[in-house]
Amino acid sequence: MVSLKELWERETIDGIRNVIRKPPGLGPGDDSAVIPSLGGDIIACVDSVTFARHFPKGMKYEELGWTAAAVSISDLAAMGAVPLGLLAALTMPPDLDSSSLYDIMAGMDACAEAFDTYIYGGDTKFGCGAVSCTAIGSMEGRKPMLRSGAKPGDIVAVTGSLGSAAAGFFAIEKNISGVPATSLMTPVPRVAEGIALSSSGGVTSCIDLSDGLAEGARSICGASRVGMDIHMDFLPEGDGVDTVFSKAGVRKEDMMLYWGGDYELLFTFDKDKRETLYDHDIDFSIIGIVTNDHAPYINYEDKREVMGNGWY
Amino acid sequence: MVSLKELWERETIDGIRNVIRKPPGLGPGDDSAVIPSLGGDIIACVDSVTFARHFPKGMKYEELGWTAAAVSISDLAAMGAVPLGLLAALTMPPDLDSSSLYDIMAGMDACAEAFDTYIYGGDTKFGCGAVSCTAIGSMEGRKPMLRSGAKPGDIVAVTGSLGSAAAGFFAIEKNISGVPATSLMTPVPRVAEGIALSSSGGVTSCIDLSDGLAEGARSICGASRVGMDIHMDFLPEGDGVDTVFSKAGVRKEDMMLYWGGDYELLFTFDKDKRETLYDHDIDFSIIGIVTNDHAPYINYEDKREVMGNGWY
Numbered sequence: 001m002v003s004l005k006e007l008w009e010r011e012t013i014d015g016i017r018n019v020i021r022k023p024p025g026l027g028p029g030d031d032s033a034v035i036p037s038l039g040g041d042i043i044a045c046v047d048s049v050t051f052a053r054h055f056p057k058g059m060k061y062e063e064l065g066w067t068a069a070a071v072s073i074s075d076l077a078a079m080g081a082v083p084l085g086l087l088a089a090l091t092m093p094p095d096l097d098s099s100s101l102y103d104i105m106a107g108m109d110a111c112a113e114a115f116d117t118y119i120y121g122g123d124t125k126f127g128c129g130a131v132s133c134t135a136i137g138s139m140e141g142r143k144p145m146l147r148s149g150a151k152p153g154d155i156v157a158v159t160g161s162l163g164s165a166a167a168g169f170f171a172i173e174k175n176i177s178g179v180p181a182t183s184l185m186t187p188v189p190r191v192a193e194g195i196a197l198s199s200s201g202g203v204t205s206c207i208d209l210s211d212g213l214a215e216g217a218r219s220i221c222g223a224s225r226v227g228m229d230i231h232m233d234f235l236p237e238g239d240g241v242d243t244v245f246s247k248a249g250v251r252k253e254d255m256m257l258y259w260g261g262d263y264e265l266l267f268t269f270d271k272d273k274r275e276t277l278y279d280h281d282i283d284f285s286i287i288g289i290v291t292n293d294h295a296p297y298i299n300y301e302d303k304r305e306v307m308g309n310g311w312y
Numbered sequence: 313m314v315s316l317k318e319l320w321e322r323e324t325i326d327g328i329r330n331v332i333r334k335p336p337g338l339g340p341g342d343d344s345a346v347i348p349s350l351g352g353d354i355i356a357c358v359d360s361v362t363f364a365r366h367f368p369k370g371m372k373y374e375e376l377g378w379t380a381a382a383v384s385i386s387d388l389a390a391m392g393a394v395p396l397g398l399l400a401a402l403t404m405p406p407d408l409d410s411s412s413l414y415d416i417m418a419g420m421d422a423c424a425e426a427f428d429t430y431i432y433g434g435d436t437k438f439g440c441g442a443v444s445c446t447a448i449g450s451m452e453g454r455k456p457m458l459r460s461g462a463k464p465g466d467i468v469a470v471t472g473s474l475g476s477a478a479a480g481f482f483a484i485e486k487n488i489s490g491v492p493a494t495s496l497m498t499p500v501p502r503v504a505e506g507i508a509l510s511s512s513g514g515v516t517s518c519i520d521l522s523d524g525l526a527e528g529a530r531s532i533c534g535a536s537r538v539g540m541d542i543h544m545d546f547l548p549e550g551d552g553v554d555t556v557f558s559k560a561g562v563r564k565e566d567m568m569l570y571w572g573g574d575y576e577l578l579f580t581f582d583k584d585k586r587e588t589l590y591d592h593d594i595d596f597s598i599i600g601i602v603t604n605d606h607a608p609y610i611n612y613e614d615k616r617e618v619m620g621n622g623w624y
Contacts, residue, residue: 020431098324
């Protein structure tokens, strides 16, 4: 079930790591990088959304701009960082109306404002429609949460709920009414939750779910060299998932496991330190346990399946 | 003499500033942004090079990657910052061979290494060929040099020499031998010079010459609300300028004033503090003086012309 695009991305990511030097701090391979500086670690990441791939039917330019900011802010959130500022690099089709460009930037600024940060600069060139957003943040003395670090016996948990971005997408595609498109059009990164999780001291790994639960679980398992048992019945179901399932027959696991666009945090924590999580007043659901296995598994009442592709 | 592209860029830059909030520290409008943090100011910038616009005949993918890094590192140099790390966001044509992608990244890494820094992360999407490089740096306690701050009576100076990137370009276009293309293909940002200039305490404004001397002078004059008198005879002539002029008739001012790609620093300094510049052992040429006027002027033996477009 690996797409050509995914194969290309995985191969090129590995290939790129082979041609660049490994930096001090933390380089490619996690949600954000950790850049050492005299004033403390700087957390930084960049991600691009493109007109071709991240611009679903019904999305406005403001929402594309919001999403570009949200995607990168979410990569800071996964480390537990506080956003300090954003930079935007746009490549825009020459025939794009300048008001659409301003709408993109206004949407990006609105998302920055929602997380108490700002756009600090950028660059605009002609191209075929991409918005790259760099997010810069600070741990303010806390330790960044990484994908590696999960240990067998740790609890697996997720913030918020799963599948509402996918449900919003299918509702538009299939003309189903009564399903909110908010998660799809203006995703909300879990900044406060990331800060609380990293403050708790009990979290052993964390990732954001931009690429879906299966892919997120696979990344943590691969980086931590562990497996996971996740239980379908434990998964918190997002708005609209049930409606899209019953009206259009889209499988719930396709929306909740294999679809991206939910900017929730997937994390593991030391079960002996679970009290510290409750102390930090974080809204999360326990969905499984870390195992000695070599892949994340999804458990149903009557079966157990590898979730997506194993990491081995 | 303003191109449509320039008009569009200027209009959109102004338009963007109208729709985003002004951040604390220093936002859009200088070579880099200054992002306040608990650990001290973070200097950051992003710039993109595209296959369509920054990929002259004869350039290799490694050189495009080098250039992408150099352009952003140069924006740090103009502030006087030390590079701490780079991030790369690539949008690549689906038919691009992955080895070309690795060449781009290897070139970017080689430039990072030349300035004692690293690539910390990135993102690759399908698109039509753009490399956006974010550079993050630190002032290490020094004050950043801005475009504003030039005062009438200050001396105008430039590092290195002018026109060699343009000469390299025309030599390839017009098949002229004996002209080095080094400045064009692997530009060298003036990081050590920027650090020394910001350490001196005598510099009142600074900008890099990525867009040419005329445009750089216009930017400083506009931001500082001053004019400049620059003398053609004082300009340090880059390698190949004379050859291209004599063999192909390209005017020297077109190469030295109106062409981009020279990653030198243009700066102004308080003439009473000039000794501090000599103490810092910086290789520079004095090219003029800051005036009360409303534009930068270029002076010849027998005439005086507005250089490019005034800022008023």
